[in-house]
Amino acid sequence: MSENNNNSEHTHEEHEAQPSKLTIPVAVALLLVLALYGFLLHQGFPQKWTEEAIAPHHAAEHQVEDTHKEAEITPSAAEVKHHPPYVMVAPFAALLLCIAVLPLVPAATRFWESNANKFYVAAGLGILTLLYYYLACDFPVECHWPGHSVTEPSQGGFGDFALAKTVFINAIISEFIPFIVLLFSLFTITGGIRIGGDLKATPYVNSVILLIGAVLASIVGTTGAAMLLIRLLLETNKERKYKVHTVIIFIFVVCNCGGCLTPLGDPPLFLGYLRGIAFSWTLIALWSQWMFVNVLLIAFYFLWDTLWYYRRENPLDIALDETNTTKLSVSGWMLNIPLLAGVVAAVALLDPSKPVPLTDWHPWYFLREAAQLGLAAVSLLLGSSKIRKENVFNFIPIGEVAVLFFGIFICMQAPLQILHYEGENIVNHAKTATGLKEEHLFFWSTGALSSVLDNAPTYVVFFETAKALSPNTKEEIDAKPEWKEEYEKGNMVPVGTTGFIDWHLLTAVALGAVFMGSMTYIGNGPNFMVKAIAEQSGVKMPSFFGYMVYSCVILLPLLIVMTLLFL
Numbered sequence: 001m002s003e004n005n006n007n008s009e010h011t012h013e014e015h016e017a018q019p020s021k022l023t024i025p026v027a028v029a030l031l032l033v034l035a036l037y038g039f040l041l042h043q044g045f046p047q048k049w050t051e052e053a054i055a056p057h058h059a060a061e062h063q064v065e066d067t068h069k070e071a072e073i074t075p076s077a078a079e080v081k082h083h084p085p086y087v088m089v090a091p092f093a094a095l096l097l098c099i100a101v102l103p104l105v106p107a108a109t110r111f112w113e114s115n116a117n118k119f120y121v122a123a124g125l126g127i128l129t130l131l132y133y134y135l136a137c138d139f140p141v142e143c144h145w146p147g148h149s150v151t152e153p154s155q156g157g158f159g160d161f162a163l164a165k166t167v168f169i170n171a172i173i174s175e176f177i178p179f180i181v182l183l184f185s186l187f188t189i190t191g192g193i194r195i196g197g198d199l200k201a202t203p204y205v206n207s208v209i210l211l212i213g214a215v216l217a218s219i220v221g222t223t224g225a226a227m228l229l230i231r232l233l234l235e236t237n238k239e240r241k242y243k244v245h246t247v248i249i250f251i252f253v254v255c256n257c258g259g260c261l262t263p264l265g266d267p268p269l270f271l272g273y274l275r276g277i278a279f280s281w282t283l284i285a286l287w288s289q290w291m292f293v294n295v296l297l298i299a300f301y302f303l304w305d306t307l308w309y310y311r312r313e314n315p316l317d318i319a320l321d322e323t324n325t326t327k328l329s330v331s332g333w334m335l336n337i338p339l340l341a342g343v344v345a346a347v348a349l350l351d352p353s354k355p356v357p358l359t360d361w362h363p364w365y366f367l368r369e370a371a372q373l374g375l376a377a378v379s380l381l382l383g384s385s386k387i388r389k390e391n392v393f394n395f396i397p398i399g400e401v402a403v404l405f406f407g408i409f410i411c412m413q414a415p416l417q418i419l420h421y422e423g424e425n426i427v428n429h430a431k432t433a434t435g436l437k438e439e440h441l442f443f444w445s446t447g448a449l450s451s452v453l454d455n456a457p458t459y460v461v462f463f464e465t466a467k468a469l470s471p472n473t474k475e476e477i478d479a480k481p482e483w484k485e486e487y488e489k490g491n492m493v494p495v496g497t498t499g500f501i502d503w504h505l506l507t508a509v510a511l512g513a514v515f516m517g518s519m520t521y522i523g524n525g526p527n528f529m530v531k532a533i534a535e536q537s538g539v540k541m542p543s544f545f546g547y548m549v550y551s552c553v554i555l556l557p558l559l560i561v562m563t564l565l566f567l
Helices: 023-043 045-062 075-079 086-104 106-113 115-135 161-190 203-236 244-253 267-274 281-312 315-323 333-349 367-382 385-390 396-411 413-434 438-450 455-468 474-479 481-488 503-518 525-536 544-566
Strands: 141-143 149-151 194-196 329-331 492-494 500-502
Touching: 023 045, 023 367, 086 106, 086 115, 086 396, 086 413, 086 544, 106 115, 115 161, 115 396, 115 413, 141 161, 149 161, 161 203, 161 333, 161 367, 161 396, 161 413, 161 455, 161 525, 194 203, 194 385, 203 244, 203 281, 203 333, 203 525, 244 281, 244 525, 244 544, 267 455, 267 503, 281 503, 281 544, 333 367, 396 413, 396 525, 413 438, 413 455, 438 455, 438 503, 438 544, 455 500, 455 503, 474 481, 481 492, 492 503, 500 503, 503 544
Parallel strands: none
Antiparallel strands: 141 149, 194 329, 492 500
């Protein structure tokens, strides 16, 4: 697992990307999007969508029904017990193979460098998935936007546009748009903050940067922390020849494992918060695992770099690194830190499915996304262009994430439907076959799928599976001695005002989604962005499978030990 860095990596200036010339055009485009949203508000569309989303919940409350059982809210949903054939995993698997293999094929390397070509491949495989629902799907499909409903297959005729439309809405409008808007906003605003300085690239200094990133990841999110610190890390290490391992540990810690202390840290935990888990639960339940994994990863990096890579550096490079140092400085923060806080507040407060705290008002649909884009536009228009030039800021990394995840979100609808309806059976069969404890199965099942699926929807599937295996009411707890004992020990986590979920299962699902999102480049959005920024700075990052060698050799054994100690 050695780094084979060539001289072209060492002279990163030859490969460094150019600052974007699209800053103002993108800002203008954002203003046009906001104007369009204002027009939609004037026409009453977001208000109507919000009313449609919350109406079933209000109706359920008036009928004293359990609002957490969607099948009771929409009776026909009980009929949705089918899923696509397993062969429909193929488009998703093909897209993963393209991401993993095409950069390694000499004839395809130049083709794959283009974000436009990536989009053609991702969208093409997404169209194959939609064609299945248009031509061959014969069962109802749940729609998650604007409210919960069920789309029934049509009777007769050629093709079923309604089913394909429902799947597209679930993938793009319900999931992809909030996902990419949040990443884009954090990426854009943090691009206007420069944590400058060329520090001595010693193992100690790099370890301190990793530790700061681990803490920040739970405060401003893994994307925000990664975008704030990756340029400082690359600038500090620019004179060093061996730096791939530093970026990889950065992805492990800052882009993933550091973000499990608050619901703001990682999208899966935020989805749990939206489903009724207390905001403070993650800090109370996961701090010891956070400490164990992150401290050991950073300690491992310090020893690895000290005893192996730092000793192999050219003495002339080390001397140059020690000579060419500048003091640490932070610029652009007076404008952009409040904007970052605004993004965090928008995510926390403007969820259309929940009323704003201390009010009965549900924010209009896409008001949250409009607020984030507005804050990003302010950063682009009022922020310093000099700082963005110094950061070599451009939209290529977020563009790569957008085009690939556009296809990923569509292609993964069929695998997610399979998991949704077979998840409990899969867990029960695996438990019988392996003899593992339930929490171990939930951790590794959630984690394995979070490595190749987006970890947010994967978390939701296993969250609901864990909830189905837990008592739904206090009466159920009292009726079952083992549940009553766990409840008295505080091991039943309330889900909103009604329902419970087993503490151990929820812990396993949360840790699996967050920690194992670092196993591949596509497990979590920031992974790909850091990879792209590092490559623009001349760091030759490993391929998809090459990265997995690092994660399997370093991270996997650590997670096995954590499982045995904490789950």
